[in-house]
Amino acid sequence: MPVGTVASVKGVSQDILEDLGVQILLGNTYHLYLRPGIEQVRKLGGLHKFMSWPRAILTDSGGFQVFSLNELRKVTEDGVTFRSHLDGSSHVFTPESAIAAQIGLGADIIMAFDECTEHPADRARTQQSMELTLRWAARSKKYFEEHKHEVPWSSAPQAEAEQQIPRYARNDKSLEGPLEEPLEEKTQALFGIVQGGMDLALRKESAERTIEIGFPGYAIGGLSVGEPRTLTREVVKSTIQHLPTDKPRYLMGVGTPEEIVEYANLGIDMMDCVLPTRAARHGLLFTSEGKISIKQARYIGDQGPLDPNCGCKVCARYSRAYLRHLYASNEVLAQVLNTVHNLSFYLDLMRTVRHSIALG
RNA sequence: GCACAGGUGGGUGAGUGGUUAAAGCCAGCAGACUGUAAAUCUGCCCCUCUCAGGAGGUACGAAGGUUCGAAUCCUUCCCUGUGCA
Numbered sequence: 001m002p003v004g005t006v007a008s009v010k011g012v013s014q015d016i017l018e019d020l021g022v023q024i025l026l027g028n029t030y031h032l033y034l035r036p037g038i039e040q041v042r043k044l045g046g047l048h049k050f051m052s053w054p055r056a057i058l059t060d061s062g063g064f065q066v067f068s069l070n071e072l073r074k075v076t077e078d079g080v081t082f083r084s085h086l087d088g089s090s091h092v093f094t095p096e097s098a099i100a101a102q103i104g105l106g107a108d109i110i111m112a113f114d115e116c117t118e119h120p121a122d123r124a125r126t127q128q129s130m131e132l133t134l135r136w137a138a139r140s141k142k143y144f145e146e147h148k149h150e151v152p153w154s155s156a157p158q159a160e161a162e163q164q165i166p167r168y169a170r171n172d173k174s175l176e177g178p179l180e181e182p183l184e185e186k187t188q189a190l191f192g193i194v195q196g197g198m199d200l201a202l203r204k205e206s207a208e209r210t211i212e213i214g215f216p217g218y219a220i221g222g223l224s225v226g227e228p229r230t231l232t233r234e235v236v237k238s239t240i241q242h243l244p245t246d247k248p249r250y251l252m253g254v255g256t257p258e259e260i261v262e263y264a265n266l267g268i269d270m271m272d273c274v275l276p277t278r279a280a281r282h283g284l285l286f287t288s289e290g291k292i293s294i295k296q297a298r299y300i301g302d303q304g305p306l307d308p309n310c311g312c313k314v315c316a317r318y319s320r321a322y323l324r325h326l327y328a329s330n331e332v333l334a335q336v337l338n339t340v341h342n343l344s345f346y347l348d349l350m351r352t353v354r355h356s357i358a359l360g
Numbered sequence: 361g362c363a364c365a366g367g368u369g370g371g372u373g374a375g376u377g378g379u380u381a382a383a384g385c386c387a388g389c390a391g392a393c394u395g396u397a398a399a400u401c402u403g404c405c406c407c408u409c410u411c412a413g414g415a416g417g418u419a420c421g422a423a424g425g426u427u428c429g430a431a432u433c434c435u436u437c438c439c440u441g442u443g444c445a
Contacts, residue, residue: 005396026395064395072397085397116395193395224394232394252395259394275394282393282400297389335399 001058001272002343006031007041007051010277011339014053020312020340021347023055024108026272029101030062030093034084038104046106046152058272059107061098061140063193063221064253067116075115077132095139099147099190106151107188111219112140114193119225126197130206133195138213141190148187191217191250198231200238207242217248220268224253233262240267257286257349264353276346280338283327286345292320294338299324312344 002009002017005028009017017025027047032038044050047057066073066080073082079094093101098113113136117129192215196202210218220239223232236251243249250270251263260271276286283295287307292299294306302320314323314337326334 001395003396010396010399028396031396058395060395065397067395069397111395219395221395229394250395254394256394271395273394274396274398278396278398278400279393281398284393293391295390330399332399 001026001270002277002346003272003274004051005274006035007047009339009343011281011335012343014051016340017053017343018055020344021351022343025053025055025057027051027057027059027105027107028062028065029059029098029105030065032059032105033062033091033101034086038101042104042106042152046104048106048153056109057105057107058109059102059105059111060252061102061111061113062093063098063111063114064116066093067118067225070118075132077135079113080115095136096143099140099143103144103147103150103188104152106153109189109191109217110144112137112190112192112215114195114221116225117195117197117222119198119222119227121197123199123202126199126202129197130195130202133193134206134209134213137192137210137215141192141213141215144188144190148190151188154186189216191215191219191248193219193221193252194239194243195222196239197222198227198235200235203235203239204242207239211242211244215247217250217270218243219250219252219270221252223251224255229259233259236263236268237266257346260346261349261353264350264357276342277339280342281335283334283338285323285338286342288345294320294323295327296324306341307345310341310345310348312341312348314338314341314344 001024002022003026004010005026007027009025032041032047041047041050047059048054066075066082069082069085072085073080079092079097081090081092083090093113095113099110102110112133114133115129115136117126121129192210192213194203194206194210196204196206207218220236220243223235232254240249245267248269249267250272251268252272254260254263254271254273256275260273263271279286283293285292285294285306288309289307292306299320302324304320305315306318306320306323307315318337323334323337326337
């Protein structure tokens with residue numbers, strides 16, 4: 001899932017994303033809540049319509065932002081008080097308001113409001129944080145069940161609503177990949193999030209108790225927060241065993257090309273990461289032959305394609321020398337082309353993974 | 361020719377007697393980036409050694425001088441800009 005935090009995958013337009021075969025995008029409740037505002041998006045017909053994205057969207061609840069904004073926040077039992085990174089104004093998110101916001105945005109998949117436990121954290125702190133996330137998960141679900149029919153597209157006039165119905169509910173055959181039976185109810189899907197830090201026992205407990213609350217999909221959160229990568233893998237490998245195989249299992253916030261293959265191999269169904277898009281903007285490109293820092297002087301006269309084994313439009317058309325020049329010249333086009341390539345590389349990789357799974 | 365204003369490291373531009381190999385910015389080089397406060401951030405960026413902490417050399421237009429000590433003060437010269445002839 002490419003990340004489009006503010007209803008924009010930085011550097012590329014929606015038609016490019018469609019051409020790349022992107023099936024689902026990530027958006028962020030926190031950012032959209034601050035600007036342009038949930039009510040504004042709702043009035044404009046929901047996030048799909050607002051950003052003109054006909055396929056699926058997943059919104060993150062804002063739990064992670066609260067974590068990353070760490071000097072600007074205050075966590076209590078009820079929720080989180082934080083200050084806007086835009087203007088310093090004070091706001092409160094609770095499980096209820098985070099879900100209400102996500103209903104207002106109308107994404108296909110929405111996330112329970114969680115606390116992303118910082119790393120490192122001792123066992124007591126990790127457990128206390130995990131317990132809080134569990135209580136918030138129950139509150140998230142309760143609020144969602146009571147309000148899930150209020151999404152913009154479900155309350156819109158029929159014709160318009162049909163257009164805005166998310167892809168998974170529409171059973172859109174034009175998209176690649178096997179499709180399951182359409183859901184009976186045309187509502188959003190609220191996923192729970194497993195926490196528990198780096199403590200495997202707590203991870204197990206968090207998984208079991210989150211399952212007890214009951215969600216149509218489960219995420220593993222609280223990773224990629226500064227821990228060594230080997231530890232991330234260990235926690236995922238252990239945690240996933242406690243999650244049902246007949247529900248989507250979503251690992252939040254990873255990873256490198258090597259890692260996403262590894263995690264898929266462990267059974268992870270969904271992943272999101274800013275890495276391909278951010279790295280692209282910073283001149284770091286992923287190729288079949290490893291990472292390439294296109295800003296390096298060695299590429300100044302390199303007439304070859306970025307990745308000879310890549311079929312993307314950038315590799316088909318432009319040389320490394322040109323891409324380096326665009327980057328060095330600070331051209332916006334560098335960001336566009338680099339992002340197109342990195343996303344293309346990631347999506348190709350995932351297609352290969354799906355193909356491999358299909359082949360057993 | 362005269363009168364002002366200037367000449368600082370690849371560029372720009374601070375510094376106007378010692379704590380200055382000389383701020384900042386740009387360019388250049390390298391690195392980081394993993395549920396996006398990120399077109400961002402970090403390091404290097406005169407030369408030579410280095411046990412990486414440092415050591416030595418050269419340097420603020422040129423040449424002389426004053427001084428314990430000069431990019432900073434003085435003299436002459438060269439050059440640039442502007443104005444007047």
